[in-house]
Amino acid sequence: MGEPNEVAFRLTRRHSSVPRARAMLHAALGDWSVGQDALDESELVLSELVTNALRVRVPGDRQVGVRILLLPDERLVRLEVSDAGAGKPQIQHPCEDETGGRGLMLVEALAHRWGVEERVGGIGKTVWAELKAQFVVPAPAPPVEVPAAMVRPGQCVRVWGCWRTALGVRGDLDADGALHVVIELDEGPPLRVRSREPLTVREAGTPAAHEAAEPTPG
CATH class of the missing domain: 2.30.30.30 (SH3 type barrels.)
Structure with a gap:
């Protein structure tokens, strides 16, 4: 199995952290030549996971951890978002007139698979999602x-x-x-x-x- 490419970083608990996570994702997947469809879907999923993590009630100094991996042999992009909160997020089924509560429904629809794990050696949990990746082959330079x-x-x-x-x-x-x-x-x-x-x-x-x-x- 080939070695995965990996980017990991931490986010402070503020609204600007969501676009920052998206920017880091764009840079990483661009470097790895991941196709536009997979990039767009990964951006939506990561935005939802980070947004959910920022809403968890924990002390204000607790940061959100993000890990982005490319698993080339499986042709997957893996997104991991960790927070210090307890509990396990569940898919909600809001009424049509409700504006929120659909984040994990979107993750469920776009991800190849997803889940929740306890953080190893720490408090809280990690919500992860894996998405199918298509790769862009750069066009060779002509003579x-x-x-x-x-x-x-x-x-x-x-x-x-x-x-x-x-x-x-x-x-x-x-x-x-x-x-x-x-x-x-x-x-x-x-x-x-x-x-x-x-x-x-x-x-x-x-x-x-x-x-x-x-x-x-x-």
């Missing part, structure tokens, strides 16, 4: 044309009708003092071109579907 002097080792270079990996790049002066670039390739002889010669390059690992037919450098 670009750059002067030969800007080619970096590790990039792929389009030469002689195919792609070759640049192992090394060095400058070389000819008898007239003109600067050339010598590119050591993973296959075939080194490529020696004028420093301003346009070459088509791409980052290593870019799928071949993004290749474009380019003229062979002279």
Whole structure:
């Protein structure tokens, strides 16, 4: 099982803590390339859990603990919100004209599963929820044309009708003092071109579907 990504922080008991928790969630799930639908649902669930924790009657100096985890093998986002209050939250079924009491109904609807646990080594409880996660695969950068002097080792270079990996790049002066670039390739002889010669390059690992037919450098 892969190691989970994790962010943990504590919140003071004030209304501004709810948007702060959402901001931390956005930053974490963005870094982990979680898809927009899972991010939106996680934001709603975390908002409800933090709001409920802030309503618990405990001394004012008791903070709310938040833990956000990505479980990549299970493709889950896990949200944990801890408070120092006793009891176990229950899903309420308010009447249609009541404006509150629907927080855990929302959690129940959006989460893959959720529950309540006693805090290990502390007082109070932890309410947790796990949501299914979809991941965004960043689009690979397309090939670009750059002067030969800007080619970096590790990039792929389009030469002689195919792609070759640049192992090394060095400058070389000819008898007239003109600067050339010598590119050591993973296959075939080194490529020696004028420093301003346009070459088509791409980052290593870019799928071949993004290749474009380019003229062979002279």
